Amino acid sequence: MTERILPEPTPTPETIAFWDAAKKGMFLIRRCKECGKAHWYPRSICPFCWSDDTEWVEGSGKGTIYSYSIMRRAAPPYVMAYVQLAEGPRMMTNIVDMAFEDIAIGQAVEVTFRQSEGGFSIPMFSSPGFRRDAGVG
Amino acid sequence: MHAYIAGAFEHPTRNAPDKSIAQLHAEVVLGALADAGLSKSDVDGYFCGPDAPGTGPLSMLDYLNLKVRHFDSTNTSGSSYMVHVGHAVEAIAAGKCNVAVIALAGRPRQEGQGKGALVRQDDSRQPDFQWEHPFGIAVLNVYAMCAARHIFDYGTTSEQLAWIRVAASHHAHHNPGAVLRDVVTTQDVLNSPVVADPLRRLDCCLVTDGGGAIVVVRPEIAKSLKRPLVRIRGYGSGHSGQNGGMLDLTSTAAADSGRVAFEQAQVTPNDIKYVSLYDSFTITVLMQLEDLGFCKKGEGGRFVSDGNLISGIGKLPFNTDGGGLCNNHPVNRGGMTKMIEAVRQVRGEAHPNVQVRNCDLALANAIGGQLGARHASATVILERE
Numbered sequence: 001m002t003e004r005i006l007p008e009p010t011p012t013p014e015t016i017a018f019w020d021a022a023k024k025g026m027f028l029i030r031r032c033k034e035c036g037k038a039h040w041y042p043r044s045i046c047p048f049c050w051s052d053d054t055e056w057v058e059g060s061g062k063g064t065i066y067s068y069s070i071m072r073r074a075a076p077p078y079v080m081a082y083v084q085l086a087e088g089p090r091m092m093t094n095i096v097d098m099a100f101e102d103i104a105i106g107q108a109v110e111v112t113f114r115q116s117e118g119g120f121s122i123p124m125f126s127s128p129g130f131r132r133d134a135g136v137g
Numbered sequence: 138m139h140a141y142i143a144g145a146f147e148h149p150t151r152n153a154p155d156k157s158i159a160q161l162h163a164e165v166v167l168g169a170l171a172d173a174g175l176s177k178s179d180v181d182g183y184f185c186g187p188d189a190p191g192t193g194p195l196s197m198l199d200y201l202n203l204k205v206r207h208f209d210s211t212n213t214s215g216s217s218y219m220v221h222v223g224h225a226v227e228a229i230a231a232g233k234c235n236v237a238v239i240a241l242a243g244r245p246r247q248e249g250q251g252k253g254a255l256v257r258q259d260d261s262r263q264p265d266f267q268w269e270h271p272f273g274i275a276v277l278n279v280y281a282m283c284a285a286r287h288i289f290d291y292g293t294t295s296e297q298l299a300w301i302r303v304a305a306s307h308h309a310h311h312n313p314g315a316v317l318r319d320v321v322t323t324q325d326v327l328n329s330p331v332v333a334d335p336l337r338r339l340d341c342c343l344v345t346d347g348g349g350a351i352v353v354v355r356p357e358i359a360k361s362l363k364r365p366l367v368r369i370r371g372y373g374s375g376h377s378g379q380n381g382g383m384l385d386l387t388s389t390a391a392a393d394s395g396r397v398a399f400e401q402a403q404v405t406p407n408d409i410k411y412v413s414l415y416d417s418f419t420i421t422v423l424m425q426l427e428d429l430g431f432c433k434k435g436e437g438g439r440f441v442s443d444g445n446l447i448s449g450i451g452k453l454p455f456n457t458d459g460g461g462l463c464n465n466h467p468v469n470r471g472g473m474t475k476m477i478e479a480v481r482q483v484r485g486e487a488h489p490n491v492q493v494r495n496c497d498l499a500l501a502n503a504i505g506g507q508l509g510a511r512h513a514s515a516t517v518i519l520e521r522e
Contacts (some may be wrong), residue, residue, distance in 0.1 A: 009271045010267045011267060014264075015267060039382050040379070041264070066286065066386070067283070068282060069278045069333045069334050070334045071278050071333050073277070073333065080272060080275075080279070080333075082282060090382050092269050092272055092379075093272055105286065
């Protein structure tokens with residue numbers, strides 16, 4: 001099967017810390033120090049209370065599949081998903097390393113990084129219990 | 138609300154290798170004015186989306202050599218043209234113009250955009266881009282995730298979604314201009330290949346070249362013309378996104394736009410005889426029906442089943458031209474063609490085999506952008522006087 005080439009992220013001064021940490025295997029999320037809520041996608045102003053007192057914190061990397069779709073018309077097919085993070089927010093991502101038939105809404109998943117050709121580490125998710133050999137999915 | 142739709146025109150082409158985009162735009166403008174019985178010198182308002190080539194309305198105004206007092210190029214993707222209807226009503230009420238033309242045209246099939254069901258119009262400067270693009274976001278797969286979650290939460294089935302396509306095909310069968318005129322069954326839809334689970338090929342709309350235009354006028358002008366009086370009785374808009382991560386894939390901003398439009402029109406879903414709903418995918422129709430209040434949230438699947446959307450058979454005929462699923466979906470922006478068929482129905486000028494009897498009140502709704510990412514909704518309620 002053809003190897004999937006990942007589109008590159010396009011970091012900005014507002015987000016470069018996330019992508020730098022990802023290269024070290026850390027999954028950061030953004031949290032508001034004023035209202036205490038975590039949000040996704042990360043931004044400098046809290047989307048809930050508009051406080052600009054927000055900070056990067058290391059996320060648990062754990063969540064559950066909120067919804068997903070197998071993009072069958074792509075070559076190779078891939079799994080688009082929203083994962084509900086343990087911290088609350090739902091993030092767009094991909095499910096990897098799992099057989100398509102093992103994927104289900106509600107399933108527990110954990111973050112795993114995939115490399116883009118440009119050297120970025122992209123946060124994707126997989127279920128440890130169902131994980132197949134790396135490189136598949 | 139005191140404005141009327143005096144002219145409506147759907148370009149007959151679905152494939153335009155021999156025309157320019159500007160030419161198509163001009164043809165729909167002329168077509169809608171001719172339908173209204175108005176001419177160039179009457180036009181003093183011009184509305185377009187980014188499908189119009191150039192900066193906002195400037196290049197097309199210059200191409201048409203049109204001098205107007207008021208213009209607007211609000212872009213909320215496929216819903217833009219219904220937003221323009223609302224803005225035209227407001228502009229007319231404020232005395233900014235008397236005759237507003239709203240135009241859409243383009244040729245995505247000639248420009249390599251014909252392969253996907255829809256094409257996203259993204260810009261890497263969008264704040265969301267880096268959080269979506271690396272994962273292979275496409276119009277198809279975000280809508281598919283909405284469908285998957287709707288199925289999970291409410292027990293909606295693929296067969297229920299298929300009924301939406303079946304109804305559209307029954308209508309397209311009577312439309313000589315429709316791209317796909319064959320009547321299909323739910324089994325045909327279920328047998329079509331899965332393109333992005335749970336959506337199948339026949340859950341997806343067409344991509345066509347062409348366009349359409351609408352003319353909105355002040356009441357005195359409408360009453361001076363020889364066309365049926367189609368009054369814009371209600372209008373609303375709304376939008377929704379990922380809400381800081383608190384997104385809900387099973388609801389749409391049609392709940393917001395519909396509420397405002399129904400309040401303004403002082404009518405309820407029970408009063409509506411016909412609906413035009415943006416049918417980018419079957420799931421789009423189902424969620425609009427729920428959010429506009431035609432059925433309860435979660436009951437859309439049962440509502441659309443057994444031909445309930447087929448004119449002459451069901452309780453709520455929809456997209457009687459065949460819609461974007463079967464007839465026409467110019468420039469991947471369905472709001473214009475939805476308006477046009479609603480105008481035909483209210484005038485009594487739909488095809489006789491699909492014309493809804495005594496269609497004195499109709500609703501048109503469009504979604505722009507993408508459900509499952511960010512979208513706008515616009516609702517227009519039309520009344521025959």
